[in-house]
Amino acid sequence: MVLSLAMVVADHRTTALDPLRTALATAVSPLIFTAHLPYAALEAAGHWRATVDANRRLSRELSRQAIALQRLSALEAENARLRALLGSAERVQGRERFAAVIGVTPDPRRSQLIVDRGDGQGIGLGDAVLGAEGLVGQVIETGALSSRVLLIDDLAHSTPVVVLRNGLRALAQGQGPGVPLSVPYLSSQDDIRLGDVLVTSGLGGRFPPGYPVARVIAVEGSTSEAFMNVQAEPLAPLRRLQDVVVLSVAGGQRPPWDQPLGDAR
Secondary structure (H helix, E strand, C coil): CHHHHHHHHHHHHCCCCHHHHHHHHHHHHHHHHHHHHHHHHHHHHHHHHHHHHHHHHHHHHHHHHHHHHHHHHHHHHHHHHHHHHHHHHCCCCCEEEEEEEEEECCCCCCCEEEECCCHHHCCCCCCEEECCCCEEEEEEEECCCCEEEEECCCCCCEEEEEECCCCCEEEEECCCCCCCEECCCCCCCCCCCCCCEEEECCHHHCCCCCCEEEEEEEEECCCCCCCCEEEEEECCCCCCCCEEEEEECCCCCCCCCCCCCCCCC
8 A cells, every 4th residue: 555655656746657657558558459349349330330221222212213214214115116116107008006915825836916906996807017127917806905916927927028129029938936937939040138128019918018027037048959948037026016006908808818727816
């Protein structure tokens, strides 16, 4: 006790114990730092939690903005698609009706779809169905509020076409859903090339002439073979259609196409 009092008096009146005080402070600094660690950790955790919450709020807000932007993009795409459809309908003469695709035929062998317009809205059998990019098909069945459309790649469908480059006449026959069209009966002497665009010829009165149908993607054969193997890809995105134009040019009569699988319906 006496020693402690003597050290307090000496420390107060002289500087002799300053080195000792410094040494002791240095010695206990790690203990003080260690004792403060829990408080520092709690403070850091609080800042981290606040940062996480802020980031989460920003992420949610960005998600909301992204969803709104997607909707805006969808509306812009829809407007562009409808403008393109309107422009495509103006290229031919006839009575046009806009229609939305509301269903597809579940049979994997068939390539058909359902639109939300029927005879109650003036749709008739044999009416041509057009997309913004090219020919889609024709109406084969009508109801009061909907119609069934046979697409150009269906096995039961063939389209009279001409090669846009030189006017060569041909047929574009469907080979099934998602399969390129076949262009049969062309000899090695016929002038058809990769990239040629096939358009409707107007023969038979099924479709208006001059409407794009497909682009040639394969020409195989030799002079020793009777016919070439020619394939063409439909220009219209038949599996992704959302809106179409139905054009009445066939007088409301069902055209006589071949039906190798029975009734096309």
